[in-house]
Amino acid sequence: MRFSGRYFVYIIVIICLLPIAELIIEAVSYSDSGFRHIYETVLFSYITNSVILTIGVVVLSSLFAIPAAWFVARYHFPMARYFSWLLMLPLALPSYVMAYLYIDWFDYTGPVQSLVRYLFGWQNQSDYWFFSIRSIGGAIFVLALSLYPYLFLLAKTAFSCQTRQYEQAAMLLKASPMRRFLKISLPLCWPAIIAGISLIAMESLSDFGAVQYFAVQTLTTAIYDTWLNLGSLSSAAKIALVLLVVIMCFIWLEKQSHKKELTALANQLSSAKKRLVGYKKYLVFLFCLVLFLLAFLLPFIQLVYYAFVYFKSAFTPRFIEISLYSFLIACIVSVACILISLLITILSRYAKKQMLVISQHLSNFGYAVPGVVLAIGVLILLTKIDYLINDITMFLFNAEVGLILSGSVFAISFAFVVRFLAISNNTFSSRLENIPSSIDNAATMLRHSPLRMFLSVHFPLMKTALIAAFILIFIEVIKELPAALILRPFNFEMLSTYVFQYMSDEMIEQASLGALLITLLSLVPLLWINRLLNNKTEQ
Template sequence: MLKTHDAAEHGLPVPARATAPRTKRERHGGALAAAAAIALVVVLPIAALILIALSGSGADWPHLAENVLPRSSVTTLTLLVMVAALTASIGVVGAWLVVAYDFPLRRLLAWALVLPLAVPPYLAAYAFVEFFDFTGPPQTALRALFGFETGRDYWFPDIRSTGGAAIVLSSVLYPYVYLTARVVFLMQGRNIADVARTLGARPLKVFLRILLPVARPAIVAGVSLVLMETINDIGAVEYLGVRTLTFSVYSTWLNRGSLEGAAQIATTMLALVLGLIFLEQWARRKQRFHGARSTHMKARPPRVALAGWRAWLATIAVLTPVLSGFGVPFYIFGGYVSRRLDQLLEPAILDAFLTSLATAGCTAVLTVLAALVLLNATRLSRATAVAAVVRLASTGYALPGTILGLGLLFVLTGFDNFVDGAAQRWFGTGTGLLLSGSAAAVVIACSVRFIALAEGAIRSGLEKLPPHLDQAARSLGRTPAGSAREVLLPLLRPAILTAAVLVFVDTVKELSATILLRPFGFNTLATYVYENASRGVIEDGAVAALLIILTALVPVVLLSRALMRDAEATQI
């Protein structure tokens, strides 16, 4: 029998067993490289932003350090503290009331508390200004009640203030805290509270001394999400005249024409965001202490039935946030639309609607594909480096749209200039701008920001599947790719659809990055409303605003249905 080297010398084929087996890294190199490329796309805007901030001439820095940053930083921190306090109070109290007590409309309000999630903060700001204006219902009723004739006859709080901005943002962002707190209160079961009750503790004392401290990590995590959304907002704070760091980025760039100065302010925001991320991760590390088995959840004690004025006080306490965060915007924009039905067929609104659908659709497809690539990489390799790459690729959701848009603008401009220069050297003709100032830039920005959203939704679906399902398919002769295509993907179809819907809706609502990166003549529903509000004719954007709210209601309704199923499962 010829040896391997003898067979090669005689021109005979080398036996297959003589070929060195490929390592796992070689077999799955394509998937791991794709995951690394996605992470690189997420990191590049941040790196470019820091590089631009450090490489500038520094001429604007003295002005920023003396006149802009101190005021904007104080305003931003004040706003964050007020929003944190309000959302924590509304979310925690609402969750505690619907879980622990029985009162009129409790079952309806348990899921209605989620409805404000369908209203973007900038739409809430526009609606609140119209609602609390001199001609709005509260001031009109006040004048009719006391016989006042002009605004000089009485005092009314100004919604265009830092406090007003905190109320507006809290009205639509508190569901983040409500959802996390409600889940924790449901999961704590009866054991932890029964011990305190047997010792004679009253329900309020049990809540303050037992339930609230145990739920603190989840509450802090929810508040952290609220604060990151607050930092990301530009439409609401600009309309309300609150000069936050985000507002200063736009003002420095557009009014002073200083990209370096805008980048320096954005890096200050980035440091603040990283602090919030650290806070959120610190909070999550303790969540394992209040996990509970489903059997314990079903064994939770019965709710306390409230009667008389206490019952109606609880109803009012839970109903007020719903009316504020969802009722006011729907009332304002619905009223405008009912008087301007002719706008439904306006070409500008139709064009903005189609542009929003196209942008959100492309973003949803691209983001879901990227999330599948990341999850496939973790499926094929359990290496620490791969897990770090996937985690890095999922950090885009923590970046405010302003930071992401500004950093991505530098990256795309550099890419376009590189390609244009190479084309001129090699072919004698330029390519111009390929990505900068195009719809593709908006899609890329939204995809980078919402990868974590899609990855989390699909990962949740993947974790519900039997852990050895993939290995069983491969033991029957399926390749890793075949196992994923024929077994995992069909089973993950609901999770993939959920991820696509969530990304689609968030893209329809997105404003900050779109304003920075959109080309001329490119209007989504969000930018259409923003432009009309900037001109002081919010009623002209009412149709577009209502379309955004109705579109965003889709995942909120799905989430509410899930809450009701959870309620039935846990007998609440």
């Protein structure tokens, strides 16, 4: 059983890697005039926009996250305890939803410019200057508000783990607070900051919904437009390969920073917080409050208002049907990922084969790949399989069965399993690492089989991890947009694509309820993770 199970794991891992392999083969093996035209005309502008967008989001996110993390981790000020988790909530709000709301506010017909015209008596746009929200600057601002929590969480943890000995020595040398921060605290936190910046850069490059709505042409939108408008999988694969190479560089950087971070923070004691007094505590409170208002509370209140006002027009039978189908696919994908991860992690623990450990790491690769890139790889793979099946049925029965894989819900489900398998893998691995090997040895001495050992020993200890993995994967499936847009069958919508399509058509009355549902569901894992972090801190 162990032998067959081990090879079954290898087959699963190979299947998970096939979409990326097919993408690379398609990109390097075939040439067409479509990509040549893209290369000669607009590819440079796609790359330039992607670079500008990424740098802008990284810089602005750092200006938001690093000061907030420093204040929350090292100082007492009004509501500091609440800001430690309130400033993480923007992750629950999809970036394309936030993009729509900010455009709705700052566009020419929005409340901000309308108020400006009313106050100053201006009649039209020629009477005054106002920045264009539908620009790369607007996209940078919104994505920074949406993504800064990645850096905030890592930096806050790193600042909290720093010892006060270096800072106290600097105080004896009469160094100013700013100098102590720049010369001591920030360099010690640099590995965590690099890791957070890498995550933000990867998310910025992978974003599709927000940049599409801001009309910013990046590599991600180029992949989608090339497939949708030109119908060229080969050209889309070539652009996707360029994006994949850039993403891999950031992944390598993040891994290197993570290793250094573990070394830098090892054996260090958490520092005592200092109490701010006078006007400083109000300035810090105001900074955190404004950041929370702009990044989450105001957009969330606006979304709740829209959902309440347009509830009757949004709560339609079609919305209910799409929600149920989305929940069903999310449940199927979550269960599939959990079963596969259980097989991989349990066999890795019992068999103790190096190849199984390597296979587990390889199966996590799909999560690092942008959804739009993975979707193109899945489409190439399943299309080839469909053609093969049709050739076989045509030869045997003189009939074609059609696109039974690439043109069905199977394509979306398969892509989601490949993409989110890493979540359940990492969740189960971290839980199993906390179970002492002596328990396994005791069960082995009692002559328990691996199956009985798992059912009687490991499974009861992993119930929380199972629930956590199910919730996290479920929410990720509900939120995923680029892969669902490319792989959805004809006349089929996921909740994310349903919301995006209506918001793209500026029909907020139809999209508001779905957007609010996605946001509320996304709050669940964030609040749960915050509770776990607080429990660890208290211990």
